[in-house]
Amino acid sequence: RWPGVIEAYRERMPVEPGWTVVTLGEGGTPLLPAPHLSAATGCEVLLKVDGANPTGSFKDRGMTMAVTHALAEGKQGVLCASTGNTSASAAAYATRAGMTCAVLVPRGKIALGKLAQAVAHGARILQIDGNFDDCLELARKTTADYPVAALVNSVNPTRIAGQASAAYEICDELGRAPDVHCLPVGNAGNITAYWQGYKAYLADGLIHTPPRMFGFQAAGAAPLVHGAPVAAPETIATAIRIGAPASWAGAMTARDESDGRFAAVTDDEILSAYRLLSAREGVFVEPASAASVAGLLQSASDGTLPRGSLVVCTVTGHGLKDPDSALLTAPEPTVVPIDPGAVAAALELR
Numbered sequence: 001r002w003p004g005v006i007e008a009y010r011e012r013m014p015v016e017p018g019w020t021v022v023t024l025g026e027g028g029t030p031l032l033p034a035p036h037l038s039a040a041t042g043c044e045v046l047l048k049v050d051g052a053n054p055t056g057s058f059k060d061r062g063m064t065m066a067v068t069h070a071l072a073e074g075k076q077g078v079l080c081a082s083t084g085n086t087s088a089s090a091a092a093y094a095t096r097a098g099m100t101c102a103v104l105v106p107r108g109k110i111a112l113g114k115l116a117q118a119v120a121h122g123a124r125i126l127q128i129d130g131n132f133d134d135c136l137e138l139a140r141k142t143t144a145d146y147p148v149a150a151l152v153n154s155v156n157p158t159r160i161a162g163q164a165s166a167a168y169e170i171c172d173e174l175g176r177a178p179d180v181h182c183l184p185v186g187n188a189g190n191i192t193a194y195w196q197g198y199k200a201y202l203a204d205g206l207i208h209t210p211p212r213m214f215g216f217q218a219a220g221a222a223p224l225v226h227g228a229p230v231a232a233p234e235t236i237a238t239a240i241r242i243g244a245p246a247s248w249a250g251a252m253t254a255r256d257e258s259d260g261r262f263a264a265v266t267d268d269e270i271l272s273a274y275r276l277l278s279a280r281e282g283v284f285v286e287p288a289s290a291a292s293v294a295g296l297l298q299s300a301s302d303g304t305l306p307r308g309s310l311v312v313c314t315v316t317g318h319g320l321k322d323p324d325s326a327l328l329t330a331p332e333p334t335v336v337p338i339d340p341g342a343v344a345a346a347l348e349l350r
């Protein structure tokens, strides 16, 4: 039985003996071959399907560590700013730990599924009349003034330590690191964590060569591509609608040390990758997650991704998080009378 991220990689986690480990069985997610993407790019493409985590996104890897740490510190609750998935995960793990949870979310810009999760777990939800960056600033100030609550955003290093587990799993499964690792980048905690994880395996001689980190941002929310914060980030991929990444330095380190790169993908590229994943690979992800595959396709066509490369694309969140986006292009449902002939006709069965 998979023991969860902390027990699976205990010697690499900042956890002390005797601490209560707060886990929902996160981690150990599929590393799935992607035959259509491999054929389309001339590479060997694998998807790290992190939407398969307990609350449906990669955030659980960091949240198990952050909430375990907060509980050990005697905190009464957790607080976070979120575009949605962090709040869903914080609410679930806080509940598991018997702690309270408060979340600050940008007004009107949070996908339905994520809000439902925070509500279901009984989190206090404050809609801030601003964007994610405003929420994060508020969360930092609030937890500084009222230390009774732990700030569990990815500025919290225990989040990064937990999220590095994805890199460990990939190396353990492949017996090596991929040549290139593609992932969507918003607040840049995840790319920071992956690079930390690959470097740890390199230092321990468990891999010979770390991957080049390819980070992809939505064109309307691409501060790391432009080299400056974006005041009014805009994208349909609301999870990465972030203009001032908190882990800017970590993202730069990952790019520079790995000979990697950042690039922007348009909402159209994101949506076409989003549809390709569900329609051809059978993997349903939320739009932000598809940015890594949009970037893979862009890199294959603009020559920045050499043919024959072994590539892992992390798809970070399950498609159920954002049902509205899936229904954007849904055809009108056909109404059929209770008649087998009508069904056969509607399905054009011969």
Ligand SMILES: Cc1ncc(COP(=O)(O)O)c(/C=C/C(=O)C(=O)O)c1O
Binding pocket: 057, 081, 082, 083, 084, 085, 086, 087, 154, 184, 185, 186, 187, 188, 189, 190, 191, 239, 240, 286, 288, 289, 316, 317
């Ligand atoms: C599905 C999905 N894909 C990619 C990202 C970007 O990861 P980072 O670059 O580590 O921020 C997020 C981030 C979400 C939040 O920042 C939040 O939930 O507050 C996400 O939910």
